[in-house]
Amino acid sequence: MSKLTKNQKVVYAKVDSDKQYRLSEACDLVAQTSFTKFDASVDIAVRLGVDPRKANQMVRGVVTLPHGTGKQVRVLVLCTPDKEEEAKNAGADHVGLDEYIDKIKGGWTDVDVIICTPSVMAKIGPIGRILGPRGLMPNPKTGTVTMEVGKAVTEVKAGKIDFKVDKTGIIHASIGKVSFDAIKIQENAQEFLNTVIKLKPQALKGTYIKSIYLSTTMGPGLAIDVKSGTAAE
Numbered sequence: 001m002s003k004l005t006k007n008q009k010v011v012y013a014k015v016d017s018d019k020q021y022r023l024s025e026a027c028d029l030v031a032q033t034s035f036t037k038f039d040a041s042v043d044i045a046v047r048l049g050v051d052p053r054k055a056n057q058m059v060r061g062v063v064t065l066p067h068g069t070g071k072q073v074r075v076l077v078l079c080t081p082d083k084e085e086e087a088k089n090a091g092a093d094h095v096g097l098d099e100y101i102d103k104i105k106g107g108w109t110d111v112d113v114i115i116c117t118p119s120v121m122a123k124i125g126p127i128g129r130i131l132g133p134r135g136l137m138p139n140p141k142t143g144t145v146t147m148e149v150g151k152a153v154t155e156v157k158a159g160k161i162d163f164k165v166d167k168t169g170i171i172h173a174s175i176g177k178v179s180f181d182a183i184k185i186q187e188n189a190q191e192f193l194n195t196v197i198k199l200k201p202q203a204l205k206g207t208y209i210k211s212i213y214l215s216t217t218m219g220p221g222l223a224i225d226v227k228s229g230t231a232a233e
Helices: 006-013 023-033 081-089 098-105 118-134 149-158 182-198
Strands: 041-048 060-064 075-078 094-096 113-116 160-164 170-177 209-216 222-224
Touching: 023 182, 023 209, 023 222, 041 182, 060 182, 075 081, 075 098, 075 118, 075 149, 081 094, 081 149, 094 098, 098 118, 113 118, 113 149, 149 160, 160 170, 170 182, 182 209
Parallel strands: 075 094, 075 113
Antiparallel strands: 041 170, 041 209, 060 160, 209 222
């Protein structure tokens, strides 16, 4: 392990690595564990007792965080001309179709979310190998393939995020910024956890949520008492 800097030592001294914090405690403390000069993200990691290799134990969903993520979300809408004005009025950063598909084929992926209408999915299919690994492929299940492009753009800009359990059984998500006050972080975290709980696979036997950690970009993880994180405080 690399040698800790002076600031890192101060931060790590505030965290009890043997303690499981109540969610409210961790949300109070997490902002104090950031030593970056920028407004770091607050991230949550939830380890589930599922086997992601089994289709009936896959956990994937969407949630609209009450206070957003604090991140400026760049949205591309791929649609036919009749939907362009709706997308632009909702605040989409980029709107079009063929010209953006060509840009993506050329290596451009400078966006956070791509929304499209069902009618253009056939054109997007060939660039799926580019978009898929980057988590940008539109999907009806996450509301990014829809005729209501204006509504979809508004929701994404307001803090709607999608998440999926990874191959190791962990869900990762950013739920705010260090600059958020503790109450906003807690309410975002609770909304996220409530959504994960509702998605518990019926086929699962045994413990669903095994552990929860809260951290900032580059900061130490705070272990959350699972009972406090899965019940409103």
